[in-house]
Amino acid sequence: MSGNADIYHEMIVDYSRNPTNYGKLEDHDVIFHDSNPLCGDSIDIAMKIDDNKVTDIKFDGKGCAICMACSSVLTEITKGKSLDDVRKIEKNDILGELGLEHLQAVRIKCALLSLKVLKSALYTYLADHLDDAQDVDRLKEDAANLY
Numbered sequence: 001m002s003g004n005a006d007i008y009h010e011m012i013v014d015y016s017r018n019p020t021n022y023g024k025l026e027d028h029d030v031i032f033h034d035s036n037p038l039c040g041d042s043i044d045i046a047m048k049i050d051d052n053k054v055t056d057i058k059f060d061g062k063g064c065a066i067c068m069a070c071s072s073v074l075t076e077i078t079k080g081k082s083l084d085d086v087r088k089i090e091k092n093d094i095l096g097e098l099g100l101e102h103l104q105a106v107r108i109k110c111a112l113l114s115l116k117v118l119k120s121a122l123y124t125y126l127a128d129h130l131d132d133a134q135d136v137d138r139l140k141e142d143a144a145n146l147y
């Protein structure tokens with residue numbers, strides 16, 4: 001492994017042993033659950049939202065090292081962001097942090113499970129708080145273009 005690959009590998013191992021923002025968030029405004037159909041691993045993401053900002057976030061569940069590392073990075077990136085900025089988070093924001101841009105297709109679902117759960121939680125929250133049909137259509141479009 002090259003120097004950078006070693007560092008990224010160590011980061012993934014560290015995150016999988018000591019995931020950040022891991023556990024249950026009892027006082028949440030939205031929670032969503034989904035699983036990876038290939039392995040059955042599953043993740044919950046709960047968020048506390050104040051003034052259109054994510055003031056707290058935790059993930060819970062089980063997954064492989066890549067899944068746990070990506071969930072940790074994603075929750076770190078998300079905490080403190082406005083809902084508009086959370087909508088703009090893309091897969092490369094997470095993959096790039098861990099040197100996973102060229103991940104094999106079979107592992108990409110491991111890496112992006114938490115992003116899928118986060119976006120679903122966000123859309124659930126927004127759909128409950130929007131009354132403009134156009135905005136709901138925009139959310140559906142966003143969801144369809146997730147990957």
Ligand code: FES
Nearest residue numbers: 039041064067110
């Ligand atoms: Fe289950 Fe990676 S093997 S999420």
